Amino acid sequence: MRQFELWFADAxxxxxxxxxxxxxxxxxxxxAPSVRIVLVKQTGPDGFVFYTNYESRKGGELAANPRxxxxxxxxxxxxxVRLEGPVQRTxxxxxxxxAHTRPRGSQLSALASPQSRPxxxxxxxxxxxxxxAERHRDQVPLGENWGGYRLTPERFxxxxxxxxxxxxxxxxxxxxxGGWRIERLAP
Numbered sequence: 001m002r003q004f005e006l007w008f009a010d011a012x013x014x015x016x017x018x019x020x021x022x023x024x025x026x027x028x029x030x031x032a033p034s035v036r037i038v039l040v041k042q043t044g045p046d047g048f049v050f051y052t053n054y055e056s057r058k059g060g061e062l063a064a065n066p067r068x069x070x071x072x073x074x075x076x077x078x079x080x081v082r083l084e085g086p087v088q089r090t091x092x093x094x095x096x097x098x099a100h101t102r103p104r105g106s107q108l109s110a111l112a113s114p115q116s117r118p119x120x121x122x123x124x125x126x127x128x129x130x131x132x133a134e135r136h137r138d139q140v141p142l143g144e145n146w147g148g149y150r151l152t153p154e155r156f157x158x159x160x161x162x163x164x165x166x167x168x169x170x171x172x173x174x175x176x177x178g179g180w181r182i183e184r185l186a187p
Contacts, residue, residue, distance in 0.1 A: 001045055003158060003172070004081060008043070011074040024050065024151075025069040026061035034061060040070065041098060047152040048083065049090060051098060053115035055145045062087050068151055078161030085154040095147035100139070107140035108132050157185070 011019035018039065025035040034057060042049035048070055053059055062068065069084040099107060112129040119125055132140070156172040169185035 056115040090148035
């Protein structure tokens with residue numbers, strides 16, 4: 001975690017666009033992979049947390065196969081961090097606490113959108129969000145189908161670009177003593 005925090009801070013200082021953006025890879029029960037971008041909103045010793053619609057494609061895949069991989073790419077620094085591990089939902093309370101810090105428009109969008117499902121038109125989605133804005137003038141409720149997922153890393157890989165494709169790759173895996181074993185991988 002310390003190494004990740006150092007690299008994340010470097011990405012922020014360097015002006016990386018949305019340094020918290022990560023590709024999240026999931027798989028169907030029969031192993032078909034799927035990947036998309038999420039914003040990782042919390043990191044720490046307990047894991048990496050992102051929020052989404054539980055009824056979305058990724059939500060369905062995580063329900064059936066609760067493991068995932070995240071990949072952060074900070075091009076401005078020539079760095080990538082990959083991590084893999086089990087995923088579980090955060091508590092409803094933690095999801096609500098985060099949800100109510102989001103801009104009102106983002107809260108309405110999450111409530112209005114049947115994420116990953118076909119919709120009739122952009123206008124339909126905008127009308128639905130407008131209706132919800134009228135109905136919930138004070139506080140936007142947290143939908144039952146929206147919340148957080150926490151990925152608990154079992155593997156970290158730190159990749160640093162080097163000239164002539166002689167990249168540095170360091171793999172961190174759990175050590176028997178409770179710490180992390182570090183191995184250098186060939187580029």
